[in-house]
Amino acid sequence: MNARQLDLIFAALVIGTGITWWLGETGHAGPAAVVAILAIAAVKGMLIIRDFMALRGIGFFWPAMVMGWLLLVQGIILATYWKGH
Amino acid sequence: MAGTFTTSMARNMFFGGTVFFLLVFLALTFQNEQIIPQRDQRAQLDANPAIAAGKKLWETNQCIGCHTLLGEGAYFAPELGNVYKRRGPEFIKAWIKTQPTNTPGRRQMPQFNFTEQQLDELVAFLKYVSEINTSNWPPNIEG
């Protein structure tokens, strides 16, 4: 991972955070907003795991554990919001 | 060197993790000390010295060796954290005075030869415990 790629990922993460913040500030709520926010968080998490943590291309076990954690937690969160809607 | 597992790093993890979680626990304890005055009826302790005297009687006669108090103790005899609410003061005193029942085959409680004042102190202690905020435990009056 070269410096330029890291910078791009950093920019993407900041933009993602900005969108999440904007959704909150403009009072977006309900299923569509929840899905959008979770999707952004999932993408951000994946970028961190793959490129910052550098778990990309090291086989199955470790990326699966950490990404699996992220997706499982987010999946359950989504399910509870879905049910509570 | 990706993938190595060094003993020194394992030791660091052990020390770091232990100190870390001890600190979190101490912070939770600090918060605990700040909140319990709303729940533990400490004003009663200052107002009525009989409660402390009753606690001492509770301890020096080893009541916890058979009974539970707020669910902690031995499980041989009834829960006494809420006995004041379940039975009332007069029943408690009369019960203690008439022990042991000597009914064959039944569990026996010793006779402690308390004075009337000591009985009142024990009752004051049990009343105080029954008023501690236990988050609605036990599930019902039977304890």
Add this chain to the structure above:
Amino acid sequence: MNPGQLALAETPALRPGFAIGAAHSRQPPGDLAIWVFILAELLAFGVFFISYAVTRLHNVALFDAMQLTLDRNAGALNTVLLIAGSWCVARAVAAIKADRRAAAADFLLGAIACGGGFLVVKLFEYSAKFEAGINLATNTFYMFYLSLTFFHFMHVILGMVILLAVWLKARHGAYSAAEHHGMETGASYWHMVDLVWLVLFPLVYVMR
């Protein structure tokens, strides 16, 4: 934890010196000890997050009302600070791999500064809440808000302590393109702290 991983690290063929391709491509960066710790931490946070979500399900009105009292700007600012910290750490590792030792140390310092910024913002946020008389017994939402953010706050401090140790070593030239095991270990932990916050922020501050 995967017992096989522990065993694997002991196999002579995968020890440094013998470690060619295979070892590098199958193990995460840094020491496996930190990865055991990371998995344990992720598990604890995961259970905490799920508890929050399930409890919210039973108290939607309370949680939605209370969430509005949080300082979302502070939360977003802190997210950016943590991301920036993570980026610094990633750049530090990239720098040391190119044997740019001074740059690596500077990037680590940048990450530590970001962590410090996070703590300051968080303390302002907390002091506003404490002045309002809010504590862990206020209500279920605040119990979770304070518990989750405080537990994470402590992790930021621990992450900074680790980075500080790595930075001190880096400044003394302990790391190089050939040997930066310790730096990768600290970096991995710091990214975990960041990752957890990326779930925490939307969950507690934004989603409704």
Add this chain to the structure above:
Amino acid sequence: MQYKSQAVARLYFIAAIGLFVAQILFGLIMGLQYVVGDFLFPAIPFNVARMVHTNALIVWLLMGFMGAAYYMVPEESETELFSPKLAVLMFWVFLAAAALTVLGYLLVPYAGLAKMTGNDLLPTMGREFLEQPLPTKVGIVVVALVFLFNITMTVLKGKKTAISLVLLLGLWGLALFFLFSFYNPDNVVKDKFYWWWVVHLWVEGVWELILGAILAFVLIKVTGVDREVIEKWLYVIVTLTLITGIIGTGHHYYWIGTPEYWQWWGSIFSALEPIPFFAMTLFAFNMVNRRRREHPNKAATLWALGTGVMSFLGAGVWGFLHTLAPVNFYTHGTQITAAHGHMAFYGAYVMVVLTMISYAMPILRGRAANPGKAQVAEMWAFWLMTVSIVFITLFLTAAGILQIWLQRVAATPMSFMDAQDQVALFYWMREWAGVVFLTGLVVYITSFFVKGETAKA
């Protein structure tokens, strides 16, 4: 035996087994009193039998830990003990204190004992497991400090290994947290809160460090696996233990007047407490499977594996069963707690001490391992005791579930004593399982006297 001074361990092990017998006998008395209420009344009321049962257990486990430390530390540090004489002296002080305390419990009414021993100076007596009179408590502190001094000095003058480091931390923690037994405020909530700093932070904290260290030591010896591998496992296990167990203390703070946030912190972290025990099970089996030698002491290996499995079942699984706050609301203070307590103490601490004794005793007696027949007897004892503790646990669990149903859940709840009458059948079955346990213990002791061919240590 590599170092002469290791021999002091033998005294501690013998006394431990002696107190073990006392513990079981009083356990059987209590078990019978559950169903024949007036058995031995008023000579030995239930509370007295229980004090002897629990205090004997604590003291014999401490004896076992100390014996284990005296055996392990010279070998780990590769040097003689700092002072074997001090170790022997402290043994006799400790044994005398324990014997006097038990005699006090049995011969003097508790209130009289409190008066005689100066409880008025600093009231500490009459709390569960901390019933010891003030002089005994002070004695425990003195013995512990002298013991720690002796062990620490030995480690300091010799080699410092991960095992002795973890062991030392566990032992120092044990002494440190015992100091909270001297804190007894009138405020019941605070009393209970800090009481757990002794009880919980012992059994789900520092004692597990001792357990891990002993197990690691024996596994190195009987499997011949690299010390490096075993020490890494040890660190991982004790780390997981403390990061879950320290905050896991919160699972005792649900219903004793403490704030409700403990229900969350306690539930979450104690739900993770089975993980280190599971790691310990994996550890024991993994190491034995990867063994590089066939140690002649098969019994010790069996005990080590048994510790891994039974501590996971007793402490991990049975602990998890009732650790979540919504479940604990119903199970708190019932026979479920007793069920968990029996299997956890046996599976973790009794078994690890017996593992150590099983490994070290033959060597202390000048042989690598006991003769085959003696080992067969010991393994019989292992199975008799282990299977009967499983049944004791199952019967108490059944009794607890029924008790909860009748007394706490049913539409018209029964009173405590009425519910007890309904579950009497399970108490009878528990008592019979206890008799089997005693049989196992007798077989165990007999195994020390079975003669046969042995190889020199």
